[in-house]
Amino acid sequence: MTQRPPLPPDLFDELCPSSLVPFRFGDKWAPMILRCLDDGPRRFSELRVPLRRVTQKVLTASLRGLEANGFVSRTVHPDPKLRVEYALTPLGRSVLEPLDAACRWTTEHWDELLDARENAENGAAPAS
Structure with a gap:
């Protein structure tokens, strides 16, 4: 049996860039949300249309996670009827x-x- 080189010791270190991907972007719905925001800001109700299989609770949690990690911004417009929009940040667009x-x-x-x-x-x- 041929001996293979050992895996890098820091592959799963929390500071290794590759280890951040599953934690920062590991949500099942995150890629779909990002694609929905590709052409501009959307309201929560607009996101619910193409993402009809996701529950309101899970969509809210996914958006919060994307916002907390810098992929999405949340803007509250204090119009007569409160309006919230989600948009890609430069990091999210990248x-x-x-x-x-x-x-x-x-x-x-x-x-x-x-x-x-x-x-x-x-x-x-x-x-x-």
């Missing part, structure tokens, strides 16, 4: 390109992903 690359990759490999999932559910060995 993640759209890698997010789009991940979406393209997923589209290109969709059939393989579905096959792998089906095999796993049926207890079959993964394809090599």
